[in-house]
Structures are given as structure tokens and as C-alpha cells.
Amino acid sequence: MFDIFKLIIFEKENPLPLYVQLFNKVKELIESEALLPDFKLPSIRQMSKELNINRVTVVTAFKELEKQGYAYTKPGSGTFVSNAYLVSPKNIHIQNNVVLDEVYNQDDISLINNGQISISQSTINFASATPTPDLFPVDDFKVALNQVLERDKGNAFGYQDSQGFYPIRESIAGILNKSNVSCIPDELQIISGAQQGIDIISKALLKQGDYVITESPTYTGAIAVFKSRGAQISDIELCEDGLNLNILEYTIKKYNPKLIYTIPSFQNPTGYSCTNAKREEVIKLAEKYNLYIIEDDYVSDLDFEGKNYIPMKSLDKYNRVIFIKSYSKIFMPGLRLGFMIVPSSILSNVIKAKHATDISTSGLIQRAFDLYIREGFWDKHARFMFNIYKDRYLKITNALDNYLPSSASYIKPGGGLNIWISLPFGFSINKLFNLSVSNDIVFAPGKIFYSSNSSQKHNNIRLSFASVYADKIESGIEKLSNTITSLQKISESYRNLPVL
Ligand SMILES: Cc1ncc(COP(=O)(O)O)c(C=O)c1O
Incomplete structure (x- = not known):
């Protein structure tokens, strides 16, 4: 067993009271992660015997550790290292x-x-x-990660298919097919977050000077991408029920844009949603004027009042909609994981753009998320x-x-x-x-x-x-x-x- 006593050495010249010295030593061991959360500290009797100090000194040091969030006591079991210190203001x-x-x-x-x-x-x-x-569901994700490491060993760390690990595309298609967006794994592109999805689509479809239509106001990250690709933005004021269709058609005729970027459900920042009828009309305009629509779905699942908006992708008879899904708001943003449903007409360009950007999204994360879905944790x-x-x-x-x-x-x-x-x-x-x-x-x-x-x-x-x-x-x-x-x-x- 790990011998904590070897790591606690008192200095004779130190003027601080012994209980403060003991507190400082244990605190240092916890902060340096030599002692991990839930590690059981030796009993008061053991501590006083091994370190040759008074029991009251140990009790006082333990109380201070507890007070400052470094330890907790389980009645009848002893004192344990806590993880509360991880969220102390300093950290x-x-x-x-x-x-x-x-x-x-x-x-x-x-x-x-x-x-x-x-x-x-x-x-x-x-x-x-x-x-x-x-x-964040850390414990459940840990189970999935550990199982992947056990199962796939080194394979989890190799380069992946740029389009995405096939089983996770199957799992995601399975979830979508239970909702009203149907797709097959071959239409899916795994991305390292929706932000990357917007960037990859722009890389695949836009040339310097091309126009993109956005809602006004809109998500700042999308504006930043379009500007960084040298695109010109034509923004249309967003109404409570979506864009005004006459203004949209007028703007399309005037600027001949390549893309419309829209967040049709619970838009960021306004919270406004486009009606289902307007969604169909916007798709018809995209077909009429030969352009693509980015449908940014970052929170459509959070429909608290049963509005039942239909994803544009499921109304997309003409294959004009690129559906981008972020998991950052309902899962863990730092995982950098999302997916797109990409029309077949642009899929190979999108895969090339993804490859040029980062070759593939982390294989370990894709595999762990796949297992996380299959084990029922996601639902x-x-x-x-x-x-x-x-x-x-x-x-x-x-x-x-x-x-x-x-x-x-x-x-x-x-x-x-x-x-x-x-x-x-x-x-x-x-x-x-x-x-x-x-x-x-x-x-x-x-x-x-x-x-x-x-x-x-x-x-x-x-x-x-x-x-x-x-x-x-x-x-x-x-x-x-x-x-x-x-x-x-x-x-x-x-x-x-x-x-x-
Ligand atoms: C509308 C919208 N789209 C995309 C993103 C980026 O999401 P991700 O973290 O998946 O890249 C955000 C993040 O806030 C967002 O608000």
C-alpha cells in the first residue's frame, strides 16, 4: 500500500504549529495529486503513532482540511480526500x-x-x-472510454476514416431515424463540433467574394467563419416567425449567394423559430436559385412548450439542406463532436475539406461516444x-x-x-x-x-x-x-x- 507517512516529514526549525504543518503537507499531497479523490487517509490513531505527534494535533489538522474542502468524513469509516478542492476559487x-x-x-x-x-x-x-x-456525465462516459480501450486497444488511436468511424455513423443514423430526420450512415460526416462543420462547408463551397445570406442577428461564430473565408455577408432582419420571404427572394436575386445560413429552431441569439410553412418555402427558393442551406441545429431538442418544429432536412425534397448538429449544449462542449447530413452532390468536396482540416475527428472520442449511445447512456x-x-x-x-x-x-x-x-x-x-x-x-x-x-x-x-x-x-x-x-x-x- 502507498506509504503516506514517508511523504510527511516535519522540519525541526519550522516555527509553524505542528497541526498547521500537517495540514500543509497533506494539502500539498492532494494538490499535487499524489493523493487522489476518495483516498482514505490513515486513522487519527495511526497518524499520531506513525508521525509521533499528539492525537489532538491530527484531529485539528483534519478538521482544517475538511473546512477548506480538501477532505470529508464518513461517520464510522474515517476521513477521505475530497474532490471539492478542484472547484475552489483558486482552481x-x-x-x-x-x-x-x-x-x-x-x-x-x-x-x-x-x-x-x-x-x-x-x-x-x-x-x-x-x-x-x-x-457533464463524466462517470458514464468514463465507463464507455474504458470499454473502448479494453476492446480496441491501439486501434482507438490510429487515423480514422475522414468521413467518420462507420459504427458511430450507424448509431447516429439510428437515433435520427427514430426522430423525423431520416438518413443513412453514408450521408453523415462526423465533425469536431458544429463550428468546424460551418467552416468545412464554407471551405468546400465558397470562394473569395461569394455571398452568404444570414439572419440578422445571428451566431457570432458563423459570422467569423464566413468573414475568414473572404465571403461577403448579406444579412436579413429576422422576424419572430423566420425571415421575410419576399426580402429573402429579393436578396437572392440581387446577390446570387452560394449559401443561406439559418438556425431555424430557437435561434441564437433571439430564440425565434421559423414556422414550418416558411421552412418549406425557403427550401423551394434554394432549389429555384440553385443554392444550399446550412441548417444549424444546436438546440432543437429543447422544445419545452411542444412547438414541434419540423427540421428543414426532413422537408428537403431537393437535397439542398446541409444539416449540422452540435452536441455542445446538451453534452460536453470540450469533446468537440458533432455531425452533418450532407447532400450527395457535395459530399466528396466536403470529405476532402474535412481531410484538409484535421484528417479526422478523434478516433477515441468517436468510438467512446458510439458505445455511449449503444449502451443507452445517451437517451x-x-x-x-x-x-x-x-x-x-x-x-x-x-x-x-x-x-x-x-x-x-x-x-x-x-x-x-x-x-x-x-x-x-x-x-x-x-x-x-x-x-x-x-x-x-x-x-x-x-x-x-x-x-x-x-x-x-x-x-x-x-x-x-x-x-x-x-x-x-x-x-x-x-x-x-x-x-x-x-x-x-x-x-x-x-x-x-x-x-x-
Ligand atoms: C448556433 C450555434 N451553432 C454552433 C455552435 C458551435 O457549436 P460546437 O461547440 O458544436 O462547435 C454554437 C455554439 O455556441 C452555436 O450557438
């Missing part, structure tokens, strides 16, 4: 994680990314639409996440109905993870942002989601509830609403000052 780099799911490049937001505005652990984070790590986890998010959705919409001042408004999306709040024209979002940060609240300012200066016509903020614990939502919305009200009062009192 959380929240400043760097808080907003990474969107591209922020303006004003105060870049200060957050640079760590110049620091966000404490108590900050209520309405800016990130990414689940918190405590929701269980998807249900778990749905319930967690639904609870948060109900809490945030309830709180907004109760606290949001009448000058602000929002449209209930029915699902997804984002709520788009409209504020009166002229209201300073920058001031609201700064004041909210000092009140421990962050959100995403609406202007970052616009590719052109059309944001000047709007005044919005995006609230996401993926990262906010249910019991923090109401107080967060109340604080934010009070901040909006007090800022409005200040600006009204300035307006009412007599002109001298």
Missing part, C-alpha cells in the same frame, strides 16, 4: 471561460476576455449558453438535460414576467437556451453592462450578434440560462430588472433638468 479560471461560446470583440467584453474585468465566482452568468461542468442523459433546462426556462420566463420593467420586453421562445430582451431605443446597454458587472451579473450585449451596422437600429441583450443554477435565476433577473429601472430613472431625471 476556477472563470474569467477565461465565461464567454467563450461567442466571439466577443468589442468594448467592455474584450476586457472580460483579457481578464481586465474580473468576474467572481458569485457572478450570475447569463452570458454563456454552455452547460456547467457539474452537468438517459438527453432526458436529464431536458429536465434541467426546462426547469431553468420556466424559472427565467416566470421571473421576467414578474420583474422586467414595462419599458423592456421579450418574446417567449418556447424552447432553447436564450431569451432576447428588447430595451427602449437610446437606453445605454454599455452602462447597463458595467453596472451589472459590478452587481455580479453578466449578459451578452445584442450588438455583438450583428455582422453589419444594422445593430444601430436595435437595443437588445441576450440572456442565456444554460450556466445559471435554477436557485439563482430569480434573484439574478430581479437585480438586472432593478438595474434597468434605476438607469432609466437616472436618464429621465437628466432629460427633465431645466434648460438654463
Whole structure:
């Protein structure tokens, strides 16, 4: 057995009390991972005998370890190393994680990314639409990973087929065929996240100067990809029920675009969804004008109010829709895993683009996720996440109905993870942002989601509830609403000052 006593040596000259020295030594062993979570520490009697110190010294050191989150006690069994220290403030780099799911490049937001505005652990984070790590199914995934290593040995680490490991394509096709998108494994392309999918499609289909139509506002990561490929973006204002079809057709005729990029269900950032009837019309336009549609499906599964939107891919009689699926919102974003259903007419170009980008998505991760699906873990986890998010959705919409001042408004999306709040024209979002940060609240300012200066016509903020614990939502919305009200009062009192 591992001999902990050899690693605990007291220095005679050290002026610190013995219990502090013991605490520091054990703490060092835990932080350096020489002692792992759930390791049983020797009993108080053993410690005092082996180290030749008083029992009270050991008891006091153990109590301090417990108090600081390094250890826990099981009555009747002893004291064990805890894993709580892993989330102690020292180990959380929240400043760097808080907003990474969107591209922020303006004003105060870049200060957050640079760590110049620091966000404490108590900050209520309405800016990130990414689940918190405590929701990740680590134990079940570990089972799948271990089984893959046992089963496939070194094969798990070789290069994979660029289109994706065949069995995982079968598993995904199996899941899709139970829903209303039917496909065969040969139509699927595995990708290292939806972001890569958008990039690969752009690489395969766009030349410098080609036009892409996007909704306005839209996902910042897609704007960044199209710009980086030298494409020109023609953005069309998104309505509550999808794009205006006349404006869409007019824009297609004017710019002759290669692609339409759309997030038809619970759009990011607005939460708006395109009606099923409009989806069909958009596909007809794509066929009429010979272009492709990227359907970005990042949260359609989170349909809390039974809206039953039909994926565009399942309405796609003409094979014009490239369906891209992200797992980042309901699974683990760091796995970098997703898939696309690709029309046969462009499949070989897409596979070549994928190969040129990274040869293939990690074989180990593909195999483990395949097993994870086959063992039934996926269905269980998807249900778990749905319930967690639904609870948060109900809490945030309830709180907004109760606290949001009448000058602000929002449209209930029915699902997804984002709520788009409209504020009166002229209201300073920058001031609201700064004041909210000092009140421990962050959100995403609406202007970052616009590719052109059309944001000047709007005044919005995006609230996401993926990262906010249910019991923090109401107080967060109340604080934010009070901040909006007090800022409005200040600006009204300035307006009412007599002109001298
Ligand atoms: C609409 C949308 N598409 C794609 C992505 C990227 O997803 P992934 O992590 O799978 O690359 C995001 C991430 O926030 C998103 O909001």
C-alpha cells in the first residue's frame, strides 16, 4: 500500500504549529495529486503513532482540511480526500471561460476576455449558453472510454476514416431515424463540433467574394467563419416567425449567394423559430436559385412548450439542406463532436475539406461516444438535460414576467437556451453592462450578434440560462430588472433638468 507517512516529514526549525504543518503537507499531497479523490487517509490513531505527534494535533489538522474542502468524513469509516478542492476559487479560471461560446470583440467584453474585468465566482452568468461542468456525465462516459480501450486497444488511436468511424455513423443514423430526420450512415460526416462543420462547408463551397445570406442577428461564430473565408455577408432582419420571404427572394436575386445560413429552431441569439410553412418555402427558393442551406441545429431538442418544429432536412425534397448538429449544449462542449447530413452532390468536396482540416475527428472520442449511445447512456442523459433546462426556462420566463420593467420586453421562445430582451431605443446597454458587472451579473450585449451596422437600429441583450443554477435565476433577473429601472430613472431625471 502507498506509504503516506514517508511523504510527511516535519522540519525541526519550522516555527509553524505542528497541526498547521500537517495540514500543509497533506494539502500539498492532494494538490499535487499524489493523493487522489476518495483516498482514505490513515486513522487519527495511526497518524499520531506513525508521525509521533499528539492525537489532538491530527484531529485539528483534519478538521482544517475538511473546512477548506480538501477532505470529508464518513461517520464510522474515517476521513477521505475530497474532490471539492478542484472547484475552489483558486482552481476556477472563470474569467477565461465565461464567454467563450461567442466571439466577443468589442468594448467592455474584450476586457472580460483579457481578464481586465474580473468576474467572481458569485457572478450570475447569463452570458454563456454552455452547460456547467457539474452537468457533464463524466462517470458514464468514463465507463464507455474504458470499454473502448479494453476492446480496441491501439486501434482507438490510429487515423480514422475522414468521413467518420462507420459504427458511430450507424448509431447516429439510428437515433435520427427514430426522430423525423431520416438518413443513412453514408450521408453523415462526423465533425469536431458544429463550428468546424460551418467552416468545412464554407471551405468546400465558397470562394473569395461569394455571398452568404444570414439572419440578422445571428451566431457570432458563423459570422467569423464566413468573414475568414473572404465571403461577403448579406444579412436579413429576422422576424419572430423566420425571415421575410419576399426580402429573402429579393436578396437572392440581387446577390446570387452560394449559401443561406439559418438556425431555424430557437435561434441564437433571439430564440425565434421559423414556422414550418416558411421552412418549406425557403427550401423551394434554394432549389429555384440553385443554392444550399446550412441548417444549424444546436438546440432543437429543447422544445419545452411542444412547438414541434419540423427540421428543414426532413422537408428537403431537393437535397439542398446541409444539416449540422452540435452536441455542445446538451453534452460536453470540450469533446468537440458533432455531425452533418450532407447532400450527395457535395459530399466528396466536403470529405476532402474535412481531410484538409484535421484528417479526422478523434478516433477515441468517436468510438467512446458510439458505445455511449449503444449502451443507452445517451437517451438517459438527453432526458436529464431536458429536465434541467426546462426547469431553468420556466424559472427565467416566470421571473421576467414578474420583474422586467414595462419599458423592456421579450418574446417567449418556447424552447432553447436564450431569451432576447428588447430595451427602449437610446437606453445605454454599455452602462447597463458595467453596472451589472459590478452587481455580479453578466449578459451578452445584442450588438455583438450583428455582422453589419444594422445593430444601430436595435437595443437588445441576450440572456442565456444554460450556466445559471435554477436557485439563482430569480434573484439574478430581479437585480438586472432593478438595474434597468434605476438607469432609466437616472436618464429621465437628466432629460427633465431645466434648460438654463
Ligand atoms: C448556433 C450555434 N451553432 C454552433 C455552435 C458551435 O457549436 P460546437 O461547440 O458544436 O462547435 C454554437 C455554439 O455556441 C452555436 O450557438
